[in-house]
Amino acid sequence: MTIARPVRALIVAVVFAVCLLVVHFAGSSPSKASVFKLDSHERDPNLDPTHEPEGILRRTSKGYLPGPEGTERINATLLALVRNGELSGMLQAMNDLERTWNHKFNYPWTFFNDVPFTEEFKRRTRAATKAECHYEVIPDEHWAKPAWIDDDLYRESVKMLKENEIQYADKISYHQMCRWNSGMFYRHPALEHMQFYWRVEPKVHFFCDVDYDIFRYMQDNNKTYGFTITLYDAPHSIPTLWPETVKFLAEHPEHVHSNNAMDWLTDRVRRPEHNANANGYSTCHFWTNFEIADLSLWRSKAYEDYFNHLDRAGGFFYERWGDAPVHSIALGLFEDKSRIHWFRDIGYQHIPFFNCPNSPKCKGCVTGRLTDGEAWLNREDCRPNWFKFVGMG
Structure with a gap:
């Protein structure tokens, strides 16, 4: 490991120069938008029962009304990686999602x-559901x-990760899970x-009644990825992820x-220490x-090439590269950002963070509350950055 550190330092030294080339390839330009401040108490019109937003509710011809005759389900599934011992947590998550949404669409x-x-x-x-269940x-x-990971x-x-x-870091199954996801x-x-x-993961919560077909909304509005929460990652868990990404982009600018x-x-503005420690x-x-x-996002040539590059680099095991930063970097580089959608109307919690809309359709969460943990966790919210550079669509 001591031999690898000078090499890593050398890689870091050239990263910023290569990043300039990457920005050139990407056609990016500095954002002129002012810093976006999220007003968590603003009412969400998508959940207002008197409001009919474009392309979301009350479109019977597209099947957004609830009920088996109106759903016109498309080719989609609810997906869970779960252990047998997590049954109670999985049932809790299923009950929440079935109650707030899936009992209408199955x-x-x-x-x-x-x-x-x-x-x-x-x-x-x-x-726990009237829908079909498949066990794989x-x-x-x-x-x-x-086989190429050196024991x-x-x-x-x-x-080093534990230090x-x-x-x-010391759980091999966690590394395997991150790579699989x-x-x-x-x-x-x-x-x-x-x-x-x-x-859907065990123990997560859903708080808001949602009356339209989420998957059909994605298809009809040309969206490929939907999220509720964005956060900052622990930079010491992924120190070479970005350098490896830069290396990949130098070889494949076409992606x-x-x-x-x-x-x-x-x-580099809000958390410069993260930017530095994550190179x-x-x-x-x-x-x-x-x-x-x-x-189709993950089956694309761009993503397959990128994942295979990262997989061979070994960071899923030598560091703790997670599917969250890997998916997010790929989306931020290879996808049209206008096709990425913030589901502000889906009330959601994975301990310790919430996405809690302001609507009478939401029960069990506090509007504007990001976390039920310590106050410093509020600094981990990266949604304002997304809204600043991309918007709220």
């Missing part, structure tokens, strides 16, 4: 595990540590013909979209424990 659930699901898990999750085992070749280097890397107090899940045969998915979100990925990356990322996405 989209199927697809559960993934690296071992077979128990009969109890199947019986109780089936009882992840193939060993999708879950196991790749000695992995063990030494884990020691920097990086959570879950980043670039393997969409390769599973069960999703081969699927178009959209909504990722960068002309309407990218490079400014969001490289902003040029702001660490802003979509919190992917909630994500609604078109699977």
Whole structure:
């Protein structure tokens, strides 16, 4: 590991020069927008029962009204990576989402595990929904540590991550999960013909009644990715992720979209220490424990090339690269940012953070509250940066 540090320092030294080339390739220009301040107490018109926003509610010809005769479901699934021991947390999340949304549309659930699901898990999750449930085992070749990962280097890397107090660094299953969620899940045969998915994790909460078909909204409005919360990542968990990204972009400038979100990925204003410790990356990322996405994003040549580059670099194991920064960097570089949508009307919580709209349709959360944790956690909110550089669409 001591030999690798001078090499890493050399990489860092050239990063900023290469970043200038990347910005040139991407056609990005500094944002002229003033700093966006989110007013969390502003009413959300999409949830106002007297309001009919364009393209969202009251469009019977497109199937947005609830009920089996009006849903016109499209090719989509609710997706969960979950262990048998997380059954109670999964049932709580299912009950919330079924109550607030899915009982109106009955989209199927697809559960993934690296071992077979128990009969109890199947019986109780089936009882929680009227929709179809599918139970899938992840193939060993999708879950196991790749052959090119050096075991000695992995063990030494884990020691360094623990010294920097990086959570879950010593859990091999966590590294495997991050890699699977980043670039393997969409390769599973069960999703081969699927178009959209909504990722749901155990113990998450949903607070607001939503009366329109989320997946059809995505399709009809040409959206490919939906989020509720964006945060800053722990920079010491991903120190070489951005340098590896810059290296990839130098080799593949053709993948960068002309309407990218490079400014969001490289902003130095609000958390400059993160930008420095992550070697040029702001660490802003979509919190992917909630994500609604078109699977064509990950099946694209740009993303496949990018993931394969990162996978070979080894950072899913030698560091703690998560699917959240990996997906977010890819979206910020390779996707048209106008196709990324903030679902401000979906009340959501994954401890300790909330997305809580201001609407009478929401119960159980406090409007304007980002976290129920310590006050310093409010600094982790990266939504104002997204709104500053991209907007609220």
